[in-house]
Amino acid sequence: MILDFISNKMVLSVLAVLLIIALYNNGIIGNKGKNDRLELEIKHVPIKEPVVEIKMAAGGKMVFELLPEYAPETVQNFVNLAHAGFYDGLTFHRIVEDFMIQGGDPKGNGTGRSYKTVKGEFAENGFEQNTLKHTKGVISMARDSHPDSASCQFFIVHGDEVPSLDGSYAAFGRLVAGEETLDRIAQTPVKNNPDMKEVSRPREPVIIEKITVYERSEY
Known part of the structure; x- marks a missing residue:
């Protein structure tokens, strides 16, 4: 007993x-990991001409000028999240060379969100002022089938032109430095991604070390 x-x-x-x-x-x-991101204090960060620097853990960086004249709410949401450190340590979880690289998902599988969604600022959703085309280096918001479902995930166009995305996704900035880093990420070895039914999942994590927000005049 x-x-x-x-x-x-x-x-x-x-x-x-x-x-x-x-x-x-x-x-x-x-x-303290990815689940804690929903508990971050997200503040409104007033900034007129935002520039963001995406620094990669494996080296290299990409610099984007954000364009609120095309998508003001989208830009503000991205700036607020980046300033709070939401993206730091996350990954580019979906990579399709000559098309785009997608990241910013706290779950790392395409299903994660932040604390809120934003209105889809693109023509098909009645937002006509966003005429920014999806050409190489343009940064845009990922979403699901609902037009107002964009939250935190974003993608960067790698193809020279992807007109099928124009008017359907909220493009909100363009690459101004670091094209070689974009190309290197786009050439990452990938494997089958059963969630997307495509070969797009990186074999090794492609980690975002930090996204930093600057005023254009200060960068």
């Missing part, structure tokens, strides 16, 4: 340890 008691106690102890490890790995306790 004593041995049974000790055995049961050991089993419970092992289960408790395994539970703690699982909670830690999922960012629920102890380990």
Whole structure:
């Protein structure tokens, strides 16, 4: 009977340890991870002519001028998230060379969101002022089938021109430096992505070290 008691106690102890490890790995306790991003304090950051620098963990950076005259709410949402550190440590989880690279998902699989969604600022959604074309280096918001579902995920066009995206997605900025970094990321080895039914999942994580926001006059 004593041995049974000790055995049961050991089993419970092992289960408790395994539970703690699982909670830690999922960012629920102890380990500040991707799940904590929804708890970040997102503030409105007033900025007139924003420039953002995307610094990659593997080296290299991309610099974008954001264009609120085309998509003001989209730009403000991206600036607020970047300023709060929301994107730091996330990845480009979907890469299709000669088309685009997509990132900014806290779940890393294309299903993650931030604390809010923004109105789709593109022509098909009745927002006619956004005439920015999806050419190489243009940054735009990813979304699902609902026009107002954009949240935190974004993509950067790698193809020279992708007219099929024009008027259907909220383009909000353009690359001004770091084209070689964009090309390098787009050439990342990829494997099958069953969620998208395409070969687009990086074999190794492509990590965003940090996104920093500047006023154009200060960069």
